[in-house]
Amino acid sequence: MTRLFGLLQCLCFALFLSAPLVLPRLGLPGGRLAVENRPRAALPAASGLWRDPAAYSLALAAHVRDAAPYRDHLIRADNRLRLALFGESPVPGVILGRDGWxxxxxxxxxxxxxxxxxxxxxxxxxxxxxxxxxxxxxxxxxxxxxxxxxxxxxxxxxxxxxxxxxxxxxxxxxxxxxxxxxxxxxxxxxxxxxxxxxxxxxxxxxxxxxxxxxxxxxxxxxxxxxxxxxxxxxxxxxxxxxxxxxxxxxxxxxxxxxxxxxxxxxxxxxxxxxxxxxxxxxxxxxxxxxxxxxxxxxxxxxxxxxxxxxxxxxxxxxxxxxxxxxxxxxxxxxxxxxxxxxxxxxxxxxxxxxxxxxxxxxxxxxxxxxxxxxxxxxxxx
Incomplete structure (x- = not known):
């Protein structure tokens, strides 16, 4: 049972990593929305794994954060919820003013x-x-x-x-x-x-x-x-x-x-x-x-x-x-x-x-x- 649970964890993790590549081919809107004014962190080259493992790990983590399925959709939903329920800006760089400013x-x-x-x-x-x-x-x-x-x-x-x-x-x-x-x-x-x-x-x-x-x-x-x-x-x-x-x-x-x-x-x-x-x-x-x-x-x-x-x-x-x-x-x-x-x-x-x-x-x-x-x-x- 322990081995099966470990295999299921690995499978879920693999599906999570592959979702940004698979979802667009299935016609599902799980990728990044074209509203954030910065490029998505790129997938690092595999050669970096043995050339500079520490830098490769950081670059891979940044890519996973950016490419996570439904990342932007979830952020948008959270932003709208916080704005509607609490009337506060969900982003530190933005101040919510009066009358929509x-x-x-x-x-x-x-x-x-x-x-x-x-x-x-x-x-x-x-x-x-x-x-x-x-x-x-x-x-x-x-x-x-x-x-x-x-x-x-x-x-x-x-x-x-x-x-x-x-x-x-x-x-x-x-x-x-x-x-x-x-x-x-x-x-x-x-x-x-x-x-x-x-x-x-x-x-x-x-x-x-x-x-x-x-x-x-x-x-x-x-x-x-x-x-x-x-x-x-x-x-x-x-x-x-x-x-x-x-x-x-x-x-x-x-x-x-x-x-x-x-x-x-x-x-x-x-x-x-x-x-x-x-x-x-x-x-x-x-x-x-x-x-x-x-x-x-x-x-x-x-x-x-x-x-x-x-x-x-x-x-x-x-x-x-x-x-x-x-x-x-x-x-x-x-x-x-x-x-x-x-x-x-x-x-x-x-x-x-x-x-x-x-x-x-x-x-x-x-x-x-x-x-x-x-x-x-x-x-x-």
């Missing part, structure tokens, strides 16, 4: 909003030094430099956070940093005020995503163009009023995906529409390596037929991706590089009139990325 709770986003993790004097001094080096290196080549801060969602829509989540201190990290940058003569664009003011017209952030929606991206792009017009006053403004906006139903955003519920927790996106044809079109990228080196973060180049308008290079994070089709309408050529690291070789290849560094509020430490040797400590060629 979701907020991000990773990368110190909540601590940033609560103002409980201020920047140290050493960090502030380093940020000013590094950004001043870039400004001076660019200025020696006749290139303007603009730093753009996109606010975290809870900074613009605090009224939808759970009760009791309010800032513990009056000054945020941006409140510390921006005056120091401006005192050093750096051009800074703080998008907190324009995005908050635009709420009176349309919603500017997605309810189920960490990012702004299409209208918020348009507002940000308009503010960037207005900042560039300080150097190029003949450049036409990007008027938000020149766009209409419609609501469009779509699957939920990245926060709903973290709950594995984007098909249930859907988004009413706000999509701007321009009257008339778009001026900007996708162009060929430069003949240099893409610093992002990631298929989902590929560089983008756009051009218009207005050779008299300035050229621009943007170093950015995910927030600038939504701005691109709007802000590109006011440059002869604009290149968008998904990295906060400064790459002087690209500047020399593109020869822009303005360089923009876009940083979302929770990534403020991106300003501490040291400059490469051609830039660091130099203000002239």
């Amino acid at each position: 979701l907020f991000y709770n990773l990368e110190s986003a909540l601590a940033d909003y609560l103002n409980v993790a201020p920047l140290s004097e050493a960090h502030l001094a380093a940020m000013v030094r590094i950004q001043t080096e870039r400004r001076d290196w660019l200025a020696a080549r006749g290139i303007a430099y603009l730093i753009v801060f996109a606010p975290n969602k809870e900074r613009v829509y605090p009224e939808f956070l759970p009760p009791g989540l309010t800032p513990r201190q009056p000054v945020s990290r941006l409140g510390q940093l921006i005056p120091r940058l401006e005192a050093a003569g750096l051009a800074v664009l703080d998008l907190r005020q324009p995005l908050t003011a635009a709420k009176a017209v349309h919603r500017t952030y997605m309810q189920t995503d960490t990012h702004w929606n299409g209208f918020g991206a348009l507002v940000g792009a308009s503010a960037v163009v207005e900042a560039v017009r300080r150097w190029r006053p003949r450049l036409p403004a990007l008027d938000v009023a020149g766009y209409s906006a419609d609501e469009a139903d779509r699957p939920g955003g990245d926060l709903a995906e973290m709950l594995l519920l984007p098909d249930i927790w859907r988004e009413r996106d706000v999509v701007p529409h321009k009257a008339g044809a778009a001026l900007a079109r996708v162009a060929a990228p430069g003949a240099y390596p893409d610093p992002a080196d990631h298929p989902d973060r590929a560089r983008v180049a756009m051009e218009t037929d207005r050779a008299d308008w300035p050229r621009a290079v943007f170093f950015h994070d995910s927030f600038a991706r939504g701005m691109q089709p709007f802000v590109a309408e006011r440059f002869s050529r604009s290149v968008y590089l998904w990295t906060h690291a400064f790459v002087p070789e690209i500047i020399e290849a593109e020869r822009p009139d303005v360089v923009v560094l876009e940083v979302v509020e929770r990534y403020v430490f991106a300003l501490t990325l040291e400059n490469p040797p051609p830039v660091a400590g130099r203000s002239v060629p």
Whole structure:
């Protein structure tokens, strides 16, 4: 009987491991749902068993966890049950707000909003030094430099956070940093005020995503163009009023995906529409390596037929991706590089009139990325 019980255990374990391969062939939905924003852990090569048994065991365990039959279905069911019965987020990285709003709770986003993790004097001094080096290196080549801060969602829509989540201190990290940058003569664009003011017209952030929606991206792009017009006053403004906006139903955003519920927790996106044809079109990228080196973060180049308008290079994070089709309408050529690291070789290849560094509020430490040797400590060629 003991031997039979052991054989049954081995059989059940073998069936469990083989289920991800067998169930799809039987037409049963036991595999992974296409809502989680990360690749499934791969089955490790058998050769790793004798080459590095410890690493092989860890990789096999990760694969088994990801490939377990009905894994995602069970997680979804548990998430829906906890949301329905207890009204709580089942995922630590997602905060359940009011009226269907979701907020991000990773990368110190909540601590940033609560103002409980201020920047140290050493960090502030380093940020000013590094950004001043870039400004001076660019200025020696006749290139303007603009730093753009996109606010975290809870900074613009605090009224939808759970009760009791309010800032513990009056000054945020941006409140510390921006005056120091401006005192050093750096051009800074703080998008907190324009995005908050635009709420009176349309919603500017997605309810189920960490990012702004299409209208918020348009507002940000308009503010960037207005900042560039300080150097190029003949450049036409990007008027938000020149766009209409419609609501469009779509699957939920990245926060709903973290709950594995984007098909249930859907988004009413706000999509701007321009009257008339778009001026900007996708162009060929430069003949240099893409610093992002990631298929989902590929560089983008756009051009218009207005050779008299300035050229621009943007170093950015995910927030600038939504701005691109709007802000590109006011440059002869604009290149968008998904990295906060400064790459002087690209500047020399593109020869822009303005360089923009876009940083979302929770990534403020991106300003501490040291400059490469051609830039660091130099203000002239």
